[in-house]
Amino acid sequence: MAEVVIVGGGIIGLCTAFYATQAGHRVTVIDRNPEQRDGCSYGNAGMIVxxxxxxxxxxxxxxxxxxxxxxxxxxxxxxxxxxxxxxxxxxxxxxxxTPAHVERAAPILRDLSLASRRAYEELAALPDLDFGxxxxxxxxxxxxxxxxxxxxxxxxxxxxxxxxxxxxxxxxxxxxxxxxxxxxxxxxxxxxxCHLSPDRLMAGLQRRLQAAGVRWLWNTEVTGWNVEAGRVRAVRTNGSGGEIRADEFVLAGGSWSTGIGNGLELHLPxxxxxxxxxxxxxxxxxxxxxxxxxxxxxxxxxxxxxxxxxxxxxxxxxxxxxxxxxxxxxxxxxxxxxxxxxxxxxxxxxxxxxxxxxSPDGMPYLGRPARFRNLVVATGHAMMGLSLGPITGQLVTELLGGQSPSIPLDLLHPDRFA
Ligand SMILES: Cc1cc2nc3c(=O)[nH]c(=O)nc-3n(C[C@H](O)[C@H](O)[C@H](O)COP(=O)(O)OP(=O)(O)OC[C@H]3O[C@@H](n4cnc5c(N)ncnc54)[C@H](O)[C@@H]3O)c2cc1C
CATH class of the missing domain: 3.30.9.10 (D-Amino Acid Oxidase, subunit A, domain 2)
Incomplete structure (x- = not known):
């Protein structure tokens, strides 16, 4: 099982942490904001669509x-x-x-949404996770x-x-x-x-992850990367811990992901x-x-x-x-x-x-960029980040475990604008 660092503690980061810990990985979540935060994953409309x-x-x-x-x-x-x-x-x-893009995108977005909806029903059935x-x-x-x-x-x-x-x-x-x-x-x-209360969902996930032993680095900004021969060795932070090493890294920094990924030459417009x-x-x-x-x-x-x-x-x-x-x-x-x-x-x-x-084509970035063997990008969900959070976490966990993703990710490839 791997040591996994997730950059970003929004809905994508927390859902990834949830499924990654379930799969047995040891997870650290880094967020530049404090534990009590109110970013995009909190005050949204809470719709599963x-x-x-x-x-x-x-x-x-x-x-x-x-x-x-x-x-x-x-x-x-x-x-x-x-x-x-x-x-x-x-x-x-x-x-x-274009109509052709919408035609190609629709079945994938449908499959992602329906899988995520099923995952939300499973999450809602957990005894200590009530998010309305x-x-x-x-x-x-x-x-x-x-x-x-x-x-x-x-x-x-x-x-x-x-x-x-x-x-x-x-x-x-x-x-x-x-x-x-x-x-x-x-x-x-x-x-x-469906709909739910995003603030309650985020708080509930955080509580469960805490209990599952996730390590949190709040008020810690990722400022760069230490890379070597097609692998990420560590993230550089402004926190007291300095560089954080891991086996696998997940970039889930929401709107800031492009800037966070700059040192990696990822091209995530x-x-x-x-x-x-x-x-x-x-x-x-x-x-x-x-x-x-x-x-x-x-x-x-x-x-x-x-x-x-x-x-x-x-x-x-x-x-x-x-x-x-x-x-x-x-x-x-x-x-x-x-x-x-x-x-x-x-x-x-x-x-x-x-x-x-x-993203400019309205599709999330989800997958492993070719340049790095141990990095997964999970961002760019625009108006659907809450809706697609659980399926994103599941797909990232499949990639971390070396499995083929259960939903084809070609249209979401993080290198598609490179
Ligand atoms: C008004 C509104 C209504 C919406 N309604 C819905 C809806 O009904 N249904 C739906 O599915 N979606 C909805 N959305 C969209 C949804 O909220 C987003 O897609 C989702 O919250 C994005 O989640 P995220 O985890 O990618 O990003 P974020 O929640 O933004 O999380 C990214 C995290 O990365 C952290 N970070 C940034 N830079 C760094 C750094 N350098 N180092 C460390 N950490 C860093 C940030 O502090 C942040 O916590 C709505 C959005 C808005 C604005």
């Missing part, structure tokens, strides 16, 4: 991005700036956003005929991939979720989708897609299901007695500042779909922000 089989790089996204670029409250925004990495990323995104998994499905709520037609086409494609999807009118939608008043034309219902969420502790109404406001590109998730609203994709570099104009865009959309809610409900609610790690 087999319905999301279309990658971010899809036809129409470039035109939408250009249209929304001029609206500061829009849900998708690329901050124009003269940055060679951003320009190269945008070019690759444009090249990837709700298996009631997801509603794509539409206000306009255009959006509903679009979603109906998505539902047809979903069914052809074996993912159940129902097209509902407003009355049928209200019957499914009678606890919330909706002002919509109709919806598409994906019964296999990535942009941080900033999103925000606001959680109402005592919402006026509490839906039973999670939903997406389709035109506004917002995710709404009941978590216990609270209700979380998340949205926006802001490509604006690796900064974690809160942009109040974009937060206002989220808040203003709420009463348009849920008319009982008021903009004033959000007064005093502190916005959370997180940086989604976005």
């Amino acid at each position: 087999p319905s999301h089989f279309v990658p971010l790089a899809a036809p129409g996204m470039v035109a939408l991005g250009l249209k929304w670029m001029w609206n500061p409250e829009s849900p998708f925004y690329i901050k124009p700036r003269l940055d060679a990495d951003l320009i190269a990323w945008a070019f690759r995104f444009w090249r990837a956003a 998994l709700v298996r009631k499905g997801l509603l794509m709520l539409c206000k306009t005929q255009h959006a509903l037609d679009d979603e109906a086409r998505g539902a047809t494609r979903a069914r052809s991939l074996g993912i159940p999807a129902d097209i509902l009118d407003a009355r049928q939608t209200a019957a499914l979720d009678p606890d919330v008043t909706m002002d919509i034309l109709g919806s598409v219902y994906y019964p296999r989708d 990535m942009q941080a897609g900033k999103g925000y969420s606001l959680t109402l502790p005592k919402p006026r109404q509490l839906p039973r299901l999670c939903s997406i406001f389709t035109e506004a590109r917002m995710a709404i998730t009941p978590m216990g007695d609270t209700l979380r609203f998340g949205g926006t994709m802001e490509i604006a570099g690796l900064n974690e500042d809160v942009n109040p104009v974009r937060v206002r865009g989220i808040v203003k959309s709420v009463p348009k779909y849920f008319p009982e809610f008021r903009i004033s409900d959000f007064e005093g609610i502190r916005p959370w922000r997180g940086l989604r790690p976005c």
Whole structure:
């Protein structure tokens, strides 16, 4: 069994630690943040989404991005700036956003999502790991005929991939979720989708890993690598431990992975897609299901007695500042779909922000780069990192054990842009 160092203590790092310890490896997790942290894996919308089989790089996204670029409250925004990495990323995104790419990507994303959903059901059955998994499905709520037609086409494609999807009118939608008043034309219902409380999941995983003997290095930044003849020997850190040696290394640093991997010449193009969420502790109404406001590109998730609203994709570099104009865009959309809610409900609610790690083709980076025999890259999950966390951890563990991955990883290869 191997000594494994995992760089990054987000959902990908913790799920990898979970399955790697189960397989008998000795695991160290390094994170530059303290044990109490609130990064991307905490305040997200908590959705497990087999319905999301279309990658971010899809036809129409470039035109939408250009249209929304001029609206500061829009849900998708690329901050124009003269940055060679951003320009190269945008070019690759444009090249990837084709029907052929979506066609190739969809079955893999489906298989990853369904396997991850099964893994979440197994995790939820563990006696001391309660993270509020709700298996009631997801509603794509539409206000306009255009959006509903679009979603109906998505539902047809979903069914052809074996993912159940129902097209509902407003009355049928209200019957499914009678606890919330909706002002919509109709919806598409994906019964296999689920939701959970990400903060509880992260805390629960951390507790279990602690008990399993995982070694934590908090407040410890990985600053470089010590490599020799096709192997990583150690990571360099700013911590008191200095260099940390191991047999195997996993790069799971989320949006920072490109920078962390710089010394390894890995070529992992990535942009941080900033999103925000606001959680109402005592919402006026509490839906039973999670939903997406389709035109506004917002995710709404009941978590216990609270209700979380998340949205926006802001490509604006690796900064974690809160942009109040974009937060206002989220808040203003709420009463348009849920008319009982008021903009004033959000007064005093502190916005959370997180940086989604976005590759230019919308697919995660998962696999062993050719340059190093003992390194696995696991990052770039964009809007699906929570959903795909467990299957990612399982696949990384298969690679660590020298097995062939149970799901083909060709489209996710970390060298695909090298
Ligand atoms: C508003 C919003 C809603 C979302 N909703 C959903 C959803 O409903 N479903 C879903 O599946 N996904 C969702 N996501 C996406 C999901 O949250 C991310 O894909 C996921 O959290 C990424 O996890 P990660 O482990 O790759 O990265 P992170 O959680 O960012 O973890 C990376 C870790 O690496 C550490 N690190 C960075 N640099 C270093 C260094 N040099 N040394 C040591 N450590 C370092 C960081 O401190 C961090 O803890 C949402 C995201 C947002 C913003």
